[in-house]
Amino acid sequence: MLASLQGHDAQLVDPLSLKDQQPPYAKNAARAVRPEVFVAVGICTHLGCSPGVAPKGAGNPSLPADWPGGFFCPCHGSTFDGAGRVFKNKPAPTNLEIPPYRYASDTRIVIGEGPKA
Numbered sequence: 453m454l455a456s457l458q459g460h461d462a463q464l465v466d467p468l469s470l471k472d473q474q475p476p477y478a479k480n481a482a483r484a485v486r487p488e489v490f491v492a493v494g495i496c497t498h499l500g501c502s503p504g505v506a507p508k509g510a511g512n513p514s515l516p517a518d519w520p521g522g523f524f525c526p527c528h529g530s531t532f533d534g535a536g537r538v539f540k541n542k543p544a545p546t547n548l549e550i551p552p553y554r555y556a557s558d559t560r561i562v563i564g565e566g567p568k569a
């Protein structure tokens with residue numbers, strides 16, 4: 453899945469999550485504190501529907517042939533890659549929101565609080 457985040461930056465609105473709504477630890481390709489664990493708010497940034505997981509090769513006719521896998525919002529067709537980065541020319545204006553969160557331990561995440569300084 454991490455490999456699927458590579459190679460389509462030119463198709464994304466904000467590949468490095470440089471817009472203001474993103475915490476500092478989301479400003480990378482995986483948009484995560486730890487790349488292997490993705491934490492995001494599951495609400496489309498268009499009008500608030502819930503995008504679903506859309507794996508590569510799932511046969512969804514609403515997705516392009518070169519779909520790398522990610523999330524698909526069925527309401528108006530916005531598409532996000534596996535890191536929640538929105539594709540260009542879709543209704544959603546920004547990437548999926550990454551909430552404040554931090555690791556309390558190796559196996560426990562606290563959502564709602566950012567990393568301690």
Ligand code: FES
Nearest residue numbers: 496498499525528
């Ligand atoms: S609410 Fe997701 S595309 Fe409109």
